[in-house]
Amino acid sequence: MKRLLTTAVASVVAALSPIAAYAQPKPVNVLVTIGMIGDVVENVGGDCVEVTAMMGPGVDPHLYEPSSRDVRSLRSADVIFFSGYSLEGQLGDVLARFGEQKPTIAVAPSSIDTGDLITVQDVYGIDPHLWMDASLWSRIAPTIAGTLADAQPECADDFKTNAQNYVEQLTALHDWVKKAIASIPEGQRSLVTAHDAFAYFGRAYGIEVLGIQGISTESEASVADIRATAKQVAAKGVPAIFVESTINPRTIQSVIDAAREQGHQVEIGGELYSDAMGETGTAGGTYIGMIFENTRNITTALGGQLPEIPDVLSGWAEQWNIAGTGEN
Template identity: 40%
Template sequence: MKKITLLIMLIALVSCKNETEDTGKLKIVATTSMITDIVKNIGGDFIELQGLMGAGVDPHLYKASEGDVAKLYNADIIFYNGLHLEGKLVEVFEKMEQTKTTIALGESLPKDQLIGSEYFASNYDPHVWFNIQFFKQFAMTVTEQLSKKDPVNSVNYIANEKAYLAKLDALETEVTATIATLPEEKRILVTAHDAFNYFGKSYGFNVVGLQGLSTATEAGVQDVQRLSDFIIENKVKAIFVESSVPRRTIEALQAAVLYKNHEVTIGGSLFSDALGNTGTEEGTYIGMFKSNVNTIVNALK
């Protein structure tokens, strides 16, 4: 069934026609909202950009539609996270590598700096955007690829990159100062799935997810019981839902703690695998990161 579905998609890809007006600008497609945002910041008005995944979309489970295939077919460059984050799109991208410029941003990061996992298909945690230094490397790679494909506007891409890297520097300074107000013994982050390990490594949090690195598998009763015991033992004040994961998983964990005559609050919703709504501050990478840090610190104090 999987091969048949892929074959149908590829047939649609070959047969679809470009019905959009040719403006002469680079046509770019990005997968996750985080990658769409960074490409937007670097490319600016000099590219035509389409993102496949919007607010609240889980990239682990995302399947390409016929419309997505048409967008990918018409693109000059496809930017995606890689490291098997977009698990159900991997075969599509691998097929397109023969005729398209496909850039897996996460694959270019130094492997010795990635967090390994024996339980994940790529053997690396794919949630690399929660390390701001890695996101800066994403910006550099995007600039390099846009400049290579469109050398006429290279000076503009480089200028945009410089401005955006300065904003990321300011972001890191701000969130570091905010996190410093939270005592180290309170830096225990319990979330719906293991999306925040890079964040935890950068800022000294013990991160525990109810589900694993991918949301493709659901948490079982034993996972809930194990984590509820951990919360009680470590006197965790608050746990967090995620915008791209069903709320019921964390509510079940809260209920398990309550059943054992202890209380834990739901400290708020974190943006994990997707940004917030377009047009809001949380709809940008920088706004998302600030929102997460403020939510975590305020709930755990």
């Protein structure tokens, strides 16, 4: 009798197993335009999402042209997140059309108050590089959590909890960056980059920013732009200037050469992530890592000292084998 009962129970369990498996929430298929959004979605969504980014490492969103593969990905997505404020340029019309068919969210305009935006005197109107301020970028996490909850109500509590935890991490990151930049001698606190993508970083963390060309990279810097920047670099005695992962370094080299002609030696302080994160599978391939590595390069090249990594980021640091001692 026991054997018969055991066999019967096993049969029932086996019969129910496919039903239980089927009852598991299907991951939300999320398409994002840039990696900085994708990483937030992954942190908020966890196992309840599958994320695809249209633009990978080294890709300039200002110049990006959608492919037929991108259109297929847009069609198959359950939810689409993009930055907004014209960052995606030529994708704008495509995204607008898909917004009539499915949730298509511009995370920056949906999450960040207009009073916190930086206006610019060009076709953009608004500087779209908001991720350079970790405190501002953290505000997109609750927006993403709410949108994902609408698409997958079974995971709503997880989305909310994950978003709260991630905001806590970005708040700690924000404070860490402030301390790092404040350690740079005041006379050397000037950040010179290829294009004007660091205004939010400069405002948030107290460093003067000089971009050789404007917000967009659609046109190259002029000779006059290069000479004007070199003049400022020489006058301020800036010790290092920085290349960007999405922009040809020849503009920076031209500034170095022009500054040398004025009698000032300036070095390349390293590569910064501006419009894209680093390679997948590296610390710089995460949003926290992008801001961390930028800050590390800027701080050390300009004569500052890195503070210790806060406890709330210790898990991230351990994952990527990054020491938290505060040493350069």
